[in-house]
Amino acid sequence: MLEETRRLLTANGFTEDSPGLLSHSLAHFTRPTANGAFKIAASWSAVIVEHVELGLELSRQQPCIGTIHRAFSVKSFTKALSSILAELEHLASNPDLLKCPECGERYVHLKEPTGMKKFKPFLSCGGMRVVRRSSEGMRYKDIACRGISRKIPALKEYR
Ligand SMILES: [Zn+2]
Known part of the structure; x- marks a missing residue:
């Protein structure tokens, strides 16, 4: 699934960078959002079950923020990618949705x-x-x- 994932992400404006030390991902990709603070991060991993995971990233040192989208097959990923990207862009443009309702400060x-x-x-x-x-x-x-x-x-x- 990695080669197809790489092709699909690259075609959608992602660039590949080196895997982070803290993550189990074996391949990591990012794409800027309209709100420059966040990036859309995609990581492919074969740990336990092969999958691709997308979320919003503030920095590589922190876990992704907000909703995580996880696809387990090339077919389902190909089908869902444009709606996943639209949802993540929407969240990036509305950072209040990503904040903790209790303290109102930190991201969830x-x-x-x-x-x-x-x-x-x-x-x-x-x-x-x-x-x-x-x-x-x-x-x-x-x-x-x-x-x-x-x-x-x-x-x-x-x-
Ligand atoms: Zn809080």
Whole structure:
């Protein structure tokens, strides 16, 4: 699926760059959006199940923001690509939709079950962990915000 993905993305204005250290993707592509702050990122991976994943990227050091679109076949990806790009452009132009409704500051990211856990994927603030010191000098982790966004879909899959 990689060669077809590469051809399709390149034909749609994406450029390929080197895979990030933090991601499991083996091929990574980006395309600018009308709102220059975000890029549309596409990554192909064969980890567990081969797939292509698209989302909005603020920087390579952070996970994608907002709705994640995941396609598992060339056929479904080819069919969905133009609507995926339109949806991501729409989000990039309306960054309020990407913000956490609780703190109103941070962007929301996809949270999905791994391993034996089972829950419906959702978009959360990222639950930024801060390390604080108690009066006794003990360090502990606190979750600054537990905000969850229901304004936009968390995950869309195409099979
Ligand atoms: Zn928040």
